[in-house]
Amino acid sequence: MRRFHLALPRSIDDCLKLLAERGSEAKLVAGGTDLLPQMKNGLLKPAAVVDLSGVADLRALRRQDGSGLRVGASVTAREIELDSYTRSAYPALAESGALVGSVQIRNLATVGGNLCNAAPSADMAPPLMALEAEAVIASPRGRRRVPMSAFFTGVRRTVLAPDELLVELLVPALGPRSGGQYLRHTPRRELDIAVVGVASQVTLTDGPSRSRGRRSSPSRRRGRSAISAAPPISAVTSSGS
Numbered sequence: 377m378r379r380f381h382l383a384l385p386r387s388i389d390d391c392l393k394l395l396a397e398r399g400s401e402a403k404l405v406a407g408g409t410d411l412l413p414q415m416k417n418g419l420l421k422p423a424a425v426v427d428l429s430g431v432a433d434l435r436a437l438r439r440q441d442g443s444g445l446r447v448g449a450s451v452t453a454r455e456i457e458l459d460s461y462t463r464s465a466y467p468a469l470a471e472s473g474a475l476v477g478s479v480q481i482r483n484l485a486t487v488g489g490n491l492c493n494a495a496p497s498a499d500m501a502p503p504l505m506a507l508e509a510e511a512v513i514a515s516p517r518g519r520r521r522v523p524m525s526a527f528f529t530g531v532r533r534t535v536l537a538p539d540e541l542l543v544e545l546l547v548p549a550l551g552p553r554s555g556g557q558y559l560r561h562t563p564r565r566e567l568d569i570a571v572v573g574v575a576s577q578v579t580l581t582d583g584p585s586r587s588r589g590r591r592s593s594p595s596r597r598r599g600r601s602a603i604s605a606a607p608p609i610s611a612v613t614s615s616g617s
């Protein structure tokens with residue numbers, strides 16, 4: 377592996393300054409489970425690596441009363457898998473976190489790294505797309521919000537410019553009668569990556585009422601599903617009835 381300068385910033389502002397100084401010769405690292413193999417294989421040879429592990433503001437997983445969930449970019453797959461509120465309110469997201477690699481990998485692997493690496497096999501991408509989450513992106517020019525459905529521009533490509541950092545994901549609040557699921561297909565049963573991953577999210581907006589033992593009004597559904605697959609295919613579909 378090529379020698380590189382390692383920076384250990386403590387704040388988002390410090391990260392942004394380092395990215396602005398170093399430009400495209402710098403790479404961010406969170407858990408390193410995607411980046412380090414790419415550096416070892418010689419696919420990437422950054423002159424500088426900016427380690428996000430000391431930036432506390434990226435690590436929060438917070439329930440927002442009435443307005444959903446905020447997931448910091450450096451929250452790990454294991455934290456998402458185990459968080460009791462995420463498991464009950466956003467089961468598709470919790471299920472996707474639980475499927476990433478092994479426990480050892482999940483303790484390091486972050487949601488930000490999973491999304492910014494932009495592999496078609498990224499397990500946490502389809503649920504966040506189906507949940508209509510937004511990415512909060514910081515740069516020296518300020519902050520912007522990008523819907524997850526517009527975050528990926530191709531295989532291993534995202535809307536992020538070299539001087540930008542993913543700060544967090546904003547996951548909207550769901551109605552009381554909501555459900556979601558994430559399923560994937562892998563050729564091997566253990567420690568394999570998805571050939572195809574499908575997330576779905578449904579909310580019943582108008583519950584069935586019963587009259588003399590009969591259902592008198594049907595439920596209306598609002599649903600969204602997201603599919604990612606290798607070779608590169610991705611789709612988001614919405615429906616309402």
Ligand SMILES: Cc1cc2nc3c(=O)[nH]c(=O)nc-3n(C[C@H](O)[C@H](O)[C@H](O)COP(=O)(O)OP(=O)(O)OC[C@H]3O[C@@H](n4cnc5c(N)ncnc54)[C@H](O)[C@@H]3O)c2cc1C
Nearest residue numbers: 404406407408409410411477485486489490492498499542
């Ligand atoms: C053995 C093994 C098994 C795996 N199994 C799975 C699996 O089952 N499912 C799956 O989806 N993945 C799997 N992976 C891939 C990997 O673990 C995940 O994609 C993980 O979530 C990456 O997160 P990380 O924090 O390690 O990313 P890193 O390696 O630290 O970073 C990945 C990329 O994202 C960029 N980045 C990181 N954070 C930010 C940020 N905040 N803003 C902007 N850019 C950022 C980095 O610059 C880098 O380009 C596996 C990997 C290994 C080694």
